[in-house]
Amino acid sequence: MALLESAAVEAPVRTGRRAVLLAAALSVPLLLVILPPLLEHAGLAAAAATIREAFHPFCHQDPERSFPLLGTTLAVCVRCTGAYGGVALAGLLFPLMPRLVPDPDTRGGRLWLLLTLPGLLHPVFSKLGPLSDAPWLRGGTAMLASCALALLLCRVVAAIPAARPFPLEAPSHEQA
Amino acid sequence: MNKPDLLKPTLIAGLIAGIIVSIPILGGVLTCCVCIKFWAPGVLGVLLYNKAAKPLGYPVRAGDGALVGMVSGVFAGITHSIINVAKMAIVGNAAEQARIDEALAGLSPDQQWLADWIRGVLASSQSIGGMIIMLLIATFLFALFSAISGMVAAMVAGSKGRGPQGGSQWYPPSGSPSAPTTPHVPPEPPPSAFGPGGSA
Numbered sequence: 001m002a003l004l005e006s007a008a009v010e011a012p013v014r015t016g017r018r019a020v021l022l023a024a025a026l027s028v029p030l031l032l033v034i035l036p037p038l039l040e041h042a043g044l045a046a047a048a049a050t051i052r053e054a055f056h057p058f059c060h061q062d063p064e065r066s067f068p069l070l071g072t073t074l075a076v077c078v079r080c081t082g083a084y085g086g087v088a089l090a091g092l093l094f095p096l097m098p099r100l101v102p103d104p105d106t107r108g109g110r111l112w113l114l115l116t117l118p119g120l121l122h123p124v125f126s127k128l129g130p131l132s133d134a135p136w137l138r139g140g141t142a143m144l145a146s147c148a149l150a151l152l153l154c155r156v157v158a159a160i161p162a163a164r165p166f167p168l169e170a171p172s173h174e175q176a
Numbered sequence: 177m178n179k180p181d182l183l184k185p186t187l188i189a190g191l192i193a194g195i196i197v198s199i200p201i202l203g204g205v206l207t208c209c210v211c212i213k214f215w216a217p218g219v220l221g222v223l224l225y226n227k228a229a230k231p232l233g234y235p236v237r238a239g240d241g242a243l244v245g246m247v248s249g250v251f252a253g254i255t256h257s258i259i260n261v262a263k264m265a266i267v268g269n270a271a272e273q274a275r276i277d278e279a280l281a282g283l284s285p286d287q288q289w290l291a292d293w294i295r296g297v298l299a300s301s302q303s304i305g306g307m308i309i310m311l312l313i314a315t316f317l318f319a320l321f322s323a324i325s326g327m328v329a330a331m332v333a334g335s336k337g338r339g340p341q342g343g344s345q346w347y348p349p350s351g352s353p354s355a356p357t358t359p360h361v362p363p364e365p366p367p368s369a370f371g372p373g374g375s376a
Contacts, residue, residue, distance in 0.1 A: 029316075029317060029320065032313060046306075053306070054309065054310040054313035054314060055313070057256070057314065058214065087320070104237075104327060104330075105238050109238065146324075152238070152327060152328075153242060153323060153327055156238050156239045156242050160239065
């Protein structure tokens with residue numbers, strides 16, 4: 001019975017090619033954040049402006065609160081950079097530690113959500129005064145929260161059963 | 177066990193969230209609230225999906241939440257981009273252009289190259305290609321973060337209706353005719369197309 005329950009709760013975790021694709025997809029936002037200064041440095045200011053404009057609805061993009069790079073700043077603020085960095089980091093970490101990430105549908109998965117608390121509370125407490133508003137703390141707390149959440153997402157995606165490519169033949173026990 | 181319709185709740189959530197986050201002042205306020213813009217479509221989609229799933233006795237799991245959130249995010253990203261383009265075409269360009277021209281008029285003659293450069297950059301970012309790139313980026317970001325928020329919403333909402341073991345066990349409200357006598361056990365997953373299962 002215990003085995004049955006654990007089978008119902010624990011879905012098999014698949015890594016491999018799917019994990020590589022997932023890591024690539026999760027690193028796209030961070031690459032887009034880093035790209036504008038590089039494009040501006042290469043003389044492609046219009047392309048850089050387009051990417052910056054794309055992030056504008058999601059971030060204040062205040063240069064004083066953004067990481068500098070090549071004489072200009074990244075496309076988003078430090079906190080958002082941390083959040084995108086955490087997502088990218090999760091894509092890299094998950095294939096190394098798939099079994100350490102709990103199934104999101106279990107109590108362990110819900111406890112895992114506590115890792116997001118620093119990222120949720122820091123903006124409030126840094127405004128109220130008790131916590132420092134240092135860039136490393138803004139970026140670090142956001143990175144921890146987004147990495148924890150993205151690891152859970154990786155766990156969900158890895159547990160999706162792979163589709164059979166072409167089930168042309170009937171199972172052998174039906175042929176008998 | 178019947179699955180609820182995926183399209184209706186995600187479309188409604190995507191449209192509502194896309195419209196709300198596109199309202200200028202409200203959208204700015206929502207960005208300050210831990211980037212609620214990103215999370216809203218997924219959470220809203222899962223709430224609507226969960227509402228449709230309850231009468232069917234279908235347990236909304238984290239995977240369902242991630243899928244619902246992702247689709248809601250895609251709809252929200254498309255809605256948001258369409259509204260932005262329309263806003264730019266109707267009111268945004270004239271007002272913003274006047275403000276930019278006024279700011280650039282203050283530059284000295286030897287800084288005219290800078291004014292020309294800024295105008296060129298703005299023109300290219302407002303071109304069709306620029307708008308398509310912005311739509312793709314916005315839709316991707318909405319989809320990714322809404323998938324995460326949808327997953328979390330399903331974890332939180334689903335935990336209220338599950339037994340102590342969590343997972344696939346689902347206990348509908350007492351008195352429901354669809355109350356199962358044994359816990360639901362998912363079927364054995366088919367073999368992976370990418371090789372044997374198991375951890376890396």
